[in-house]
Amino acid sequence: WAPKGRGVWRYASMLPVKNGVTMGEGQTPLVPSTLKPNLYVKYDGANPTGSFKDRGMALGVTVAKLSGANKVVVASTGNTAASAAAYAARAGLKCYVVLPRGNVARGKLMQAALHGAELVMLNGLFDKALEYVVNYGTKYAYPLNSFNPWRLEGQKTAAFEIYEEVGCPDYVVVPVGNAGNISAIWKGFKELWELGLCKKLPKMVGVQAEGAAPIANAWAMGKRAPIFLDEPHTVATAIKIGKPINWPKAVAAVEESGGLFVTVSDEEILRAQRLLASRDGLGAEPAGAASVAAALKLDLSGTVVAVVTGHALKDPDVVEISAREVRNADELVELLEK
């Protein structure tokens, strides 16, 4: 444990690779929330491409490069695509992103296009895109989905940053889609514990949207194995996933930590998104606000960290925008005087 410098490489002593591609990812703000006592928001929307994926891509793209690959491929609900596109661009690699048509928020599509990725659309949901990447993509390009263990090595640094600011909290609340991030963060805390830095490990809380809750629904019935869904639905498109590939690791993280899985409704997600924005000043995309929705809903004692995984700008279409019109300065003054 010898943190030094910036980006995920600050924690080189804890990583299996010691340096590589970086854009200063990580060191995101840990903000005390005004919404509940002892609630902190780990604002991972503040990463270079606006999501936690950058932590994993710094490692993943570095290893892709070391392995001699010249192409990378991902299936994505959008954030993985945006992040892979940006980090691949920086490393001089060609990037293919396989996306479920109509199920990717506009900001994310724009980013993947801007960073020069090849956008591939298919009819179907994320689960089908991932299946294609696993079965066909991996033969031709280096895969950067979260079944790639290097991704999780990068993402575990969120735990190290939380530790540097508040020590080891009582609960860490994480939105769960393909179920990589919660296992990565848990791995980070366990490593701190093994070094004797964490005296007591946090309980991990995995949050899924009510209509896309293969793991949380099974958990509520006392089962470990998820109940896969063919047609998941939720406003939080980032976590609209019916067959999460990393489920065994996520269930292990929650079980070992003594935590739980919980579902939140789309209404609860959108309400948390509005509260977080209008009271705390933090803009989250819906999936990112799911952790806050769960932290507000559950009765958790002690220090609680909700990981806000993606920035509000990712998904401009979920927010209704209304404006007043003024025809002259008098009308503006009248409005301001109210």
Ligand code: F0G
């Ligand atoms: N929050 C956001 C904003 C995400 O984009 C994702 C996953 C998650 C949470 C869930 O993380 O999959 O590790 O459990 N997005 C992936 C993507 C699926 O393609 O961008 P997870």
